[in-house]
Amino acid sequence: QSALTQPASVTGSPGQSITLSCTASTEHVFTYNLISWYRHHPGKVPKLLIYDVTKRPSGLSDRFSGSKSGNAAFLTISGLQADDEAVYYCSSYTRSTLVFGGGTTLTVL
Amino acid sequence: EVYILESGGVLVQPGGSLRLSCAASGFTFGNYAMSWVRQAPGKGLEWVSAISGGGSTTYYADSVKGRFTISRDNSNNTVFLQMDNLRAADTAVYHCARDGGIVLMERASFEFWGPGTPVTVSS
Numbered sequence: 001q002s003a004l005t006q007p008a009s010v011t012g013s014p015g016q017s018i019t020l021s022c023t024a025s026t027e028h029v030f031t032y033n034l035i036s037w038y039r040h041h042p043g044k045v046p047k048l049l050i051y052d053v054t055k056r057p058s059g060l061s062d063r064f065s066g067s068k069s070g071n072a073a074f075l076t077i078s079g080l081q082a083d084d085e086a087v088y089y090c091s092s093y094t095r096s097t098l099v100f101g102g103g104t105t106l107t108v109l
Numbered sequence: 110e111v112y113i114l115e116s117g118g119v120l121v122q123p124g125g126s127l128r129l130s131c132a133a134s135g136f137t138f139g140n141y142a143m144s145w146v147r148q149a150p151g152k153g154l155e156w157v158s159a160i161s162g163g164g165s166t167t168y169y170a171d172s173v174k175g176r177f178t179i180s181r182d183n184s185n186n187t188v189f190l191q192m193d194n195l196r197a198a199d200t201a202v203y204h205c206a207r208d209g210g211i212v213l214m215e216r217a218s219f220e221f222w223g224p225g226t227p228v229t230v231s232s
Contacts, residue, residue: 036218038154045225046154051209051218089154093217096168098144098156 003029004090004101011107017078022090022101024071034093037066037075040103041086049088050075080108111135111221115205118226125195129226131188131205138186139163142208144219145179145190147201147228157203158190162211172198195230202227 005023012018022037024030035053038046048057050066053073067074073090085108090101117129131143144159158179159168167179178191188205202225209216 032214032217034214034217038219040154045204045222046219048218048220051216051220057220087153091154091156091217093214096214097170098159098168098213098217100146100154100156103153 002102003094003099004092006088006090006101006104008102009105009107011109012077012080012084013109014080014082016080017076018080018106020075020077020088020090020104020106022073022075024073024092027071029092029094029099030068030071030073032093033068035066035068035073036091037064037073038089038091039084039086040089046089077106082108084108111207113205113207113221113223115203115223115226118203118228120229120231121195122232123196123230125230126191126193127195127228129190129192129203129205129228131190131223133186133188133205133207136207139183140211142211142213142215143181143188144206144208144213145188146204146206146219146222147199148204148225149198149201152201155201159208159213160188161213166212168213192228195228197230200228200230 037050040046087103145157181188204225205223206219207221
């Protein structure tokens with residue numbers, strides 16, 4: 001049982017905005033606000049989308065944004081594209097370790 | 110350009126040992142913490158271990174603590190993962206990834222990843 005829980009799957013339509021959630025089992029999991037999000041296409045390496053809860057790596061599209069409220073973190077993807085179909089993982093640093101959520105499969109129909 | 114490449118993954122029997130290597134280039138190696146992240150077949154990502162840029166601080170997931178040892182050679186831009194007492198549950202593709210800071214708790218995010226090396230633990 002991961003300390004971070006993500007919905008197993010979500011579905012969106014092209015052009016739509018969608019928000020993925022990542023819920024911590026306890027408050028301390030998000031103590032340091034070192035929350036990241038990754039997009040993972042099968043057969044490729046994960047791509048960093050968000051770090052430090054809200055920051056985007058240099059050059060990344062502003063279609064991706066991160067936020068946090070209490071024990072939950074969120075990734076919002078606006079203007080959904082076919083290429084956004086992938087597995088999305090959240091992660092958090094806590095107590096000298098790092099945990100990943102179980103991943104959410106995003107399907108774009 | 111940042112380049113990361115893992116090697117050393119093979120088929121090994123339960124209880125056996127294995128040493129993975131990760132060669133990196135394109136950045137000042139000693140300025141960044143490095144991590145190992147694995148993905149078992151059909152499963153999600155699991156962080157395994159990390160080491161600070163200078164090599165003095167190491168971090169481990171509970172699932173590997175006491176069995177795996179991470180180290181680095183900054184003169185050769187290489188990170189190692191010594192895996193002992195291997196179990197079937199350790200079967201996975203092992204990725205090496207560069208952290209955003211010099212210690213894990215500075216950024217704890219991975220912008221650059223290697224393609225991974227497969228480890229199979231089976232009799």
